[in-house]
Amino acid sequence: MKNTLKKSRSVEKYIMKKLKNKPLHFSLIDPDPSKTKIEYVIDAVSKLEDAGTDAIMVGGSSGVKNSFLDKVIISIKESCSLPIILFPGNPETGVSKHAHAVFFLCLMNSKDMRFATGYQSIGARLIKIYGIEPIPVGYIIIEPGMTVGKNAELIKRDEIDKAIGYALAAQYMGMRLVYLEAGSGAYEPVPLEMIKAVKHEIDIPLIVGGGIKTEEQAKNAIIAGADIIVTGTIIEKDIKKSIEIVKAIKSLKRRKLKNKR
Ligand code: 1GP
Numbered sequence: 001m002k003n004t005l006k007k008s009r010s011v012e013k014y015i016m017k018k019l020k021n022k023p024l025h026f027s028l029i030d031p032d033p034s035k036t037k038i039e040y041v042i043d044a045v046s047k048l049e050d051a052g053t054d055a056i057m058v059g060g061s062s063g064v065k066n067s068f069l070d071k072v073i074i075s076i077k078e079s080c081s082l083p084i085i086l087f088p089g090n091p092e093t094g095v096s097k098h099a100h101a102v103f104f105l106c107l108m109n110s111k112d113m114r115f116a117t118g119y120q121s122i123g124a125r126l127i128k129i130y131g132i133e134p135i136p137v138g139y140i141i142i143e144p145g146m147t148v149g150k151n152a153e154l155i156k157r158d159e160i161d162k163a164i165g166y167a168l169a170a171q172y173m174g175m176r177l178v179y180l181e182a183g184s185g186a187y188e189p190v191p192l193e194m195i196k197a198v199k200h201e202i203d204i205p206l207i208v209g210g211g212i213k214t215e216e217q218a219k220n221a222i223i224a225g226a227d228i229i230v231t232g233t234i235i236e237k238d239i240k241k242s243i244e245i246v247k248a249i250k251s252l253k254r255r256k257l258k259n260k261r
Pocket of ligand 1: 212231232234
């Protein structure tokens, strides 16, 4: 299915509208040429779209090359009609003019200003020139944090009040979404009690990602309060399992969830 979405279409509005009915799933593709094969990506995104995933995120890795990033996004557009959202690991190589939107991340618990506002100041100009829609996201890293966690004052798994504080701060700073991240390939996802407590305090949608590898983990995160689940590593490792995860998320109805939470 060829992608004919125009850049002028608001991806943020698309997300907020879809969230009124069901929890969402976003598929993360890592544009690292050492582990990502274009043919695999084309096949995977097409299957994930058929299963019901709601958007394709591209990025996450710092080993991205601009030319390969462009190639990955152009290829995704050939086989999938969903919005493509950049998830940049770094602004010099993580921005492509072919994407529809970008999660404009502020690493809330960063220990280095470059990840809070520094790299953003470089990326912002490119995003404006390319006409990509920026969606402000408060990005909060929880243990184990993995690679991205090296740049953060990691929040421990039992530091629920700290996570709430950062999430509320993100909302008050005007972020449209809060993202609780355990790190790509994390051996354990964000704790359910933390998801529940953060969701209870904030009024903006909550994204949860990092280490989600089973239908059970995805469903439990949604029941605890996640509005959007991101999976990446499992797409690279096991496309069948990824499809099952998407289907499990999409089987949950919003009205029934409100009663369970
Ligand atoms: C990473 O939250 C995403 O930024 C996805 O994590 O690769 O572990 O699915 P996984």
